[in-house]
Amino acid sequence: xxxxxxxxxxxxxxxxxxxxxxxxxxxxxxxxxxxxxxxxxxxxxxxxxxxxxxxxxxxxxxxxxxxxxxxxxxxxxxxxxxxxxxxxxxxxxxxxxxxxxxxxxxxxxxxxxxxxxxxxxxxxxxxxxxxxxxxxxxxxxxxxxxxxxxxxxxxxxxxxxxxxxxxxxxxxxxxxxxxxxxxxxxxxxxxxxxxxxxxxxxxxxxxxxxxxxxxxxxxxxxxxxxxxxxxxxxxxxxxxxxxxxxxxxxxxxxxxxxxxxxxxxxxxxxxxxxxxxxxxxxxxxxxxxxxxxxxxxxxxxxxxxxxxxxxxxxxxxxxxxxxxxxxxxxxxxxxxxxxxxxxxxxxxxxxxxxxxxxxxxxxxxxxxxxxxxxxxxx
Amino acid sequence: xxxxxxxxxxxxxxxxxxxxxxxxxxxxxxxxxxxxxxxxxxxxxxxxxxxxxxxxxxxxxxxxxxxxxxxxxxxxxxxxxxxxxxxxxxxxxxxxxxxxxxxxxxxxxxxxxxxxxxxxxxxxxxxxxxxxxxxxxxxxxxxxxxxxxxxxxxxxxxxxxxxxxxxxxxxxxxxxxxxxxxxxxxxxxxxxxxxxxxxxxxxxxxxxxxxxxxxxxxxxxxxxxxxxxxxxxxxxxxxxxxxxxxxxxxxxxxxxxxxxxxxxxxxxxxxxxxxxxxxxxxxxxxxxxxxxxxxxxxxxxxxxxxxxxxxxxxxxxxxxxxxxxxxxxxxxxxxxxxxxxxxxxxxxxxxxxxxxxxxxxxxxxxxxxxxxxxxxxxxxxxxxxxxxxxxxxx
Ligand SMILES: Cc1cc2nc3c(=O)[nH]c(=O)nc-3n(C[C@H](O)[C@H](O)[C@H](O)COP(=O)(O)OP(=O)(O)OC[C@H]3O[C@@H](n4cnc5c(N)ncnc54)[C@H](O)[C@@H]3O)c2cc1C
Numbered sequence: 175x176x177x178x179x180x181x182x183x184x185x186x187x188x189x190x191x192x193x194x195x196x197x198x199x200x201x202x203x204x205x206x207x208x209x210x211x212x213x214x215x216x217x218x219x220x221x222x223x224x225x226x227x228x229x230x231x232x233x234x235x236x237x238x239x240x241x242x243x244x245x246x247x248x249x250x251x252x253x254x255x256x257x258x259x260x261x262x263x264x265x266x267x268x269x270x271x272x273x274x275x276x277x278x279x280x281x282x283x284x285x286x287x288x289x290x291x292x293x294x295x296x297x298x299x300x301x302x303x304x305x306x307x308x309x310x311x312x313x314x315x316x317x318x319x320x321x322x323x324x325x326x327x328x329x330x331x332x333x334x335x336x337x338x339x340x341x342x343x344x345x346x347x348x349x350x351x352x353x354x355x356x357x358x359x360x361x362x363x364x365x366x367x368x369x370x371x372x373x374x375x376x377x378x379x380x381x382x383x384x385x386x387x388x389x390x391x392x393x394x395x396x397x398x399x400x401x402x403x404x405x406x407x408x409x410x411x412x413x414x415x416x417x418x419x420x421x422x423x424x425x426x427x428x429x430x431x432x433x434x435x436x437x438x439x440x441x442x443x444x445x446x447x448x449x450x451x452x453x454x455x456x457x458x459x460x461x462x463x464x465x466x467x468x469x470x471x472x473x474x475x476x477x478x479x480x481x482x483x484x485x486x487x488x489x490x491x492x493x494x495x496x497x498x499x500x501x502x503x504x505x506x507x508x509x510x511x512x513x514x515x516x517x518x519x520x521x522x523x524x525x526x527x528x529x530x531x532x533x534x535x536x537x538x539x540x541x542x543x544x545x546x547x548x549x550x551x552x
Numbered sequence: 553x554x555x556x557x558x559x560x561x562x563x564x565x566x567x568x569x570x571x572x573x574x575x576x577x578x579x580x581x582x583x584x585x586x587x588x589x590x591x592x593x594x595x596x597x598x599x600x601x602x603x604x605x606x607x608x609x610x611x612x613x614x615x616x617x618x619x620x621x622x623x624x625x626x627x628x629x630x631x632x633x634x635x636x637x638x639x640x641x642x643x644x645x646x647x648x649x650x651x652x653x654x655x656x657x658x659x660x661x662x663x664x665x666x667x668x669x670x671x672x673x674x675x676x677x678x679x680x681x682x683x684x685x686x687x688x689x690x691x692x693x694x695x696x697x698x699x700x701x702x703x704x705x706x707x708x709x710x711x712x713x714x715x716x717x718x719x720x721x722x723x724x725x726x727x728x729x730x731x732x733x734x735x736x737x738x739x740x741x742x743x744x745x746x747x748x749x750x751x752x753x754x755x756x757x758x759x760x761x762x763x764x765x766x767x768x769x770x771x772x773x774x775x776x777x778x779x780x781x782x783x784x785x786x787x788x789x790x791x792x793x794x795x796x797x798x799x800x801x802x803x804x805x806x807x808x809x810x811x812x813x814x815x816x817x818x819x820x821x822x823x824x825x826x827x828x829x830x831x832x833x834x835x836x837x838x839x840x841x842x843x844x845x846x847x848x849x850x851x852x853x854x855x856x857x858x859x860x861x862x863x864x865x866x867x868x869x870x871x872x873x874x875x876x877x878x879x880x881x882x883x884x885x886x887x888x889x890x891x892x893x894x895x896x897x898x899x900x901x902x903x904x905x906x907x908x909x910x911x912x913x914x915x916x917x918x919x920x921x922x923x924x925x926x927x928x929x930x931x932x933x934x935x936x937x938x939x940x941x942x943x944x945x946x
Contacts, residue, residue, distance in 0.1 A: 299891050301892075301908070302818050304817075304818065304819055304826070304890050305890065328891055328892070328907075328908075329891040329892065329894055329895065329907070370907065372895045372896060372897055372907060373895075373896045374894040374895060374896055375755065375893075375894060375895070375896040375916045375917065375920075376894075380894065380895065382907050440681075441682075441683060441684045441685040441688075442684070442685045442688075443685075443688075446684075449933075451933055451936070452933070499883070503879075503923065506923045506927075507923070507926060507927065507931070507932075507933075510683050510684070510927055510931065511678070511683060511707075511708050511760075511924075511927055511928070513923065513927070514753045514754050514920070514921070514923055514924055514927070515751055515752065515753055515754075516752045516753060516754060516756070517751075517752075521754045521920070522754075524754075524920070525754060525916075525920060528886065528916065528919070528920070529893070529894055529916070531886075532886070532887065532890060532891065532893065532894075533891075536887055536890075538829065538831040538832060538887070541831065542831070
């Protein structure tokens with residue numbers, strides 16, 4: 175057993191942490207999210223130069239990593255810095271799908287992701303799917319050497335700023351079938367694609383993607399026709415593992431900000447950190463953060479060991495729901511009125527942690543999925 | 553002991569329902585946010601015209617002589633119709649202070665306008681350095697002839713941007729025990745030296761403000777009661793402020809809406825609905841049961857009040873549980889909305905608006921904004937301190 179990071183991982187962690195502290199403080203982040211596009215191409219390029227994108231891929235694809243532990247190192251720091259650049263949708267989700275499906279498209283596009291050139295998003299949810307990945311109403315009909323796509327993808331992260339998207343679409347069956355789902359790669363400027371973009375409440379960019387008879391060459395189908403669901407599940411689980419690491423960073427930061435604030439804030443002639451009831455709340459926040467950290471490690475290590483581990487991903491996600499809610503709500507409460515002002519960083523961590531609770535399925539969903547994975551439920 | 557409503561109560565309920573039906577403006581229905589100053593005043597005036605702006609006030613000042621049961625029914629039907637109440641600063645805060653402690657001249661000058669909402673009041677208690685420890689406040693009022701000269705700053709002042717007058721706690725004697733040197737002043741916001749600066753809260757709302765007071769001249773006749781006795785009046789007001797804080801009816805109403813949405817919302821595909829999910833429905837039922845416990849705690853408190861034991865430390869129980877339940881419900885709304893809780897949308901005409909279903913649009917913003925309820929009006933930690941001390945004698 176070994177919970178130490180490798181030397182390379184430790185170096186990456188240190189340099190990223192330093193970079194974010196020096197170049198990506200809260201003020202800078204607020205400037206970025208208030209800009210027209212809501213992200214910084216400059217920061218993105220710097221991340222690429224630091225090797226953060228390449229760290230997500232194996233050497234065959236110009237990368238130098240690709241394990242879940244590699245991703246964990248990066249995502250934890252992104253969580254602490256509340257980074258908004260589209261790493262999760264581009265590198266973890268889209269890059270992950272390309273890597274998993276392999277072939278020419280992977281060879282062509284992964285190096286472009288690894289170099290920071292390409293920004294991508296993955297549309298898996300639909301207006302009526304709730305959290306079920308198999309619920310796909312979007313249709314893809316074969317027409318000679320093309321597919322014609324029609325439907326709507328909901329809340330696709332990075333869609334308004336992406337160059338390319340991957341979307342799930344149905345090549346056969348109906349929306350309750352697990353078979354018949356395929357993955358398609360498309361340029362966001364293809365005829366018939368309309369992206370209705372918006373900021374999310376926690377400062378990211380996303381959009382609903384409307385596909386109206388979009389013609390896509392058959393070579394842009396990645397993976398096997400009709401057999402995409404296991405691939406999608408595997409990559410979403412990988413993203414959940416990455417998100418858990420981000421959550422551990424977010425929770426850690428909320429603990430720090432809260433202790434700092436309570437030490438400095440005085441009421442009744444003493445720092446409020448001296449009130450035992452607040453101390454106990456901060457202790458419970460700390461315990462929730464430690465549990466989140468443990469589960470993020472667990473999920474990353476099991477995923478690396480087993481390739482794909484549904485129970486590990488779902489249990490980490492259930493922990494995330496619990497930790498983010500408790501730590502976030504307590505952090506605000508202990509800040510008093512200051513906690514709900516836009517000018518304090520803590521509220522922004524709280525908003526992001528709340529949105530993480532439902533991203534890729536909320537706790538109720540993953541509790542059941544865990545039960546299925548461990549044989550308690552069909 | 554008796555739970556049934558009398559025939560007279562039912563007639564009264566009918567009257568309330570009919571009134572709300574006719575008077576709660578159609579264009580406000582279904583709207584949760586973004587009400588304007590005019591909207592608030594307009595509705596307050598409609599209630600006032602009916603004599604219902606301040607049911608809790610004594611009849612001689614324009615209140616009602618309703619029984620507690622009637623007040624209960626009124627609250628319930630207001631919530632069912634999803635109206636907002638009359639302006640709380642006026643009717644539950646400063647009004648009762650004025651009719652209880654004000655001079656005859658002050659009552660005459662302020663009560664009718666307060667009741668009719670011809671004055672919009674705001675509450676100037678908290679300061680940057682004085683939140684939970686309110687009595688440590690430092691805004692200074694120095695007597696100069698017939699005036700006080702006031703200097704200092706107030707913060708978290710809700711809707712000060714709409715207000716005509718502010719009721720303020722100020723320090724008039726810095727040399728005594730902190731609770732003993734405070735006075736209660738009524739200040740016209742148009743007086744030179746008063747400035748209001750917005751504080752923007754999570755979700756982008758402008759609901760609270762900083763209020764700066766710089767050499768503000770306030771006539772001595774605008775002081776309530778005696779100099780240096782302001783803390784007594786302030787505490788009296790806080791008890792009134794808290795007495796309506798449980799919000800049982802509003803919570804039931806919001807939960808009912810969520811149930812309707814969940815009963816209709818696909819859990820996946822054309823299969824079961826969200827309400828069929830046992831994990832979800834369990835949360836709904838638990839909240840309902842907790843609401844019932846809160847409701848009956850409130851009813852017991854009301855009947856105590858009727859027996860002449862005015863609102864006491866028990867109101868802290870209602871504040872704690874009431875706000876916790878409001879917060880649980882607003883979190884549940886975020887769960888119901890799923891991915892569509894995420895888009896941050898203001899209706900600006902250019903986008904496909906809203907992206908998701910109507911119920912999802914403000915779910916997250918309401919949840920974030922609702923964190924305030926366990927902070928304002930005395931934080932829930934402070935309420936627990938009050939119960940520990942005043943009820944349990946610890
Ligand atoms: C949306 C909103 C609207 C408001 N509107 C108004 C208004 O219109 N007028 C007005 O005057 N004020 C208003 N307030 C202010 C409100 O009353 C204060 O925020 C509240 O009293 C808490 O003070 P604080 O924010 O300074 O927090 P602090 O007092 O600094 O508290 C920070 C944390 O310390 C805890 N704490 C403090 N003392 C103790 C203790 N002794 N034991 C245990 N825990 C303790 C608190 O519970 C809290 O968790 C409003 C506040 C909000 C958020």
